[in-house]
Amino acid sequence: MDRIENTAVHVEGLCMAYGERTVLDDVGFDVAPGEVVALLGPNGAGKTTTVEIIEGFRRRDAGDVRVLGVDPERGDDAWRARIGVVLQSWRDHRRWRVRELLGQLGDAYRPYSTPGTTRPRDVDDLLARVGLTDAAHQRMSTLSGGQRRRFDVAVGLVGRPDLLVLDEPTAGLDPAARREFHELVHEVVDHDGTAVLLTTHDLAEAETVADRILLLAGGHIVATGSPEAVARDVAGPSEVRWTAGGTRHVHSTHDPVAFTRELLATGDVDDLEVVRASLEDAYLEIVRRHETDARAEMEATR
Numbered sequence: 001m002d003r004i005e006n007t008a009v010h011v012e013g014l015c016m017a018y019g020e021r022t023v024l025d026d027v028g029f030d031v032a033p034g035e036v037v038a039l040l041g042p043n044g045a046g047k048t049t050t051v052e053i054i055e056g057f058r059r060r061d062a063g064d065v066r067v068l069g070v071d072p073e074r075g076d077d078a079w080r081a082r083i084g085v086v087l088q089s090w091r092d093h094r095r096w097r098v099r100e101l102l103g104q105l106g107d108a109y110r111p112y113s114t115p116g117t118t119r120p121r122d123v124d125d126l127l128a129r130v131g132l133t134d135a136a137h138q139r140m141s142t143l144s145g146g147q148r149r150r151f152d153v154a155v156g157l158v159g160r161p162d163l164l165v166l167d168e169p170t171a172g173l174d175p176a177a178r179r180e181f182h183e184l185v186h187e188v189v190d191h192d193g194t195a196v197l198l199t200t201h202d203l204a205e206a207e208t209v210a211d212r213i214l215l216l217a218g219g220h221i222v223a224t225g226s227p228e229a230v231a232r233d234v235a236g237p238s239e240v241r242w243t244a245g246g247t248r249h250v251h252s253t254h255d256p257v258a259f260t261r262e263l264l265a266t267g268d269v270d271d272l273e274v275v276r277a278s279l280e281d282a283y284l285e286i287v288r289r290h291e292t293d294a295r296a297e298m299e300a301t302r
């Protein structure tokens, strides 16, 4: 029990259907404090459904879910104050000005300050961190899509959450804003020990920010591990490419470190490159395998 109490998110045997359509079938995973976990999967795989259940916005059909030790269906305001949420689309408060609205939303967290955790975060500092200082006095209705997304991330962080749940946080952000967001995630994790659960379709993003990925397909978690481990296990060997005496060589290996060490010991290498299997290769392969299996199962039951 202690293990579950100390886990930021604990999900076990989670099932969810919309009418006849089963979306989640016996899903289980944990997120530890200070861990960044990316939930991946094709369109309609059930990522948003999963995060909405965790946020307490959607009732599940079955399974055990604990978020910061509490069942989200029974979470009170003090529990909610410890969770930062960035939804897929949040289009309201058009007439408010940016700084004013963030300050107002932040004030709701004030009663939940503790001796070790000052709530809310300083609004001007947060606006600077998400790149909205220059837009601080603009009305919400005048923000661009990307600025609006930066604001959404600020809303998720303003209460200095113990758990931050983000649904496609960087959709619509330009590459610079995307990189700033990744740095911000690393900072809140390192500084505050925040646990982060995010959904994304951007596999490079998952590789950059996540300690661990969960790949959801056909209602199940079909792969889990560090991005490197999943890529290595599924997508096959790495390629070592090198030049020696003016000649190019290529060798496929599951252990590029050992191979490279031996190669360098020969002393005859002018140029060296290791091309690892990418998470994208692994993702496409897992989803393809899963879809083939699901089709075969459907045909067998006809």
Ligand SMILES: Nc1ncnc2c1ncn2[C@@H]1O[C@H](COP(=O)(O)OP(=O)(O)OP(=O)(O)O)[C@@H](O)[C@H]1O
Pocket (backbone or CB within 6 Å): 018, 023, 041, 042, 043, 044, 045, 046, 047, 048, 049, 050
């Ligand atoms: N309120 C609802 N009522 C009925 N069906 C729903 C509802 N919400 C989601 N669904 C269906 O459940 C499935 C999973 O949807 P969900 O939004 O959780 O997937 P997702 O993995 O987040 O997809 P995407 O990557 O497209 O955002 C989809 O087939 C969707 O059409």
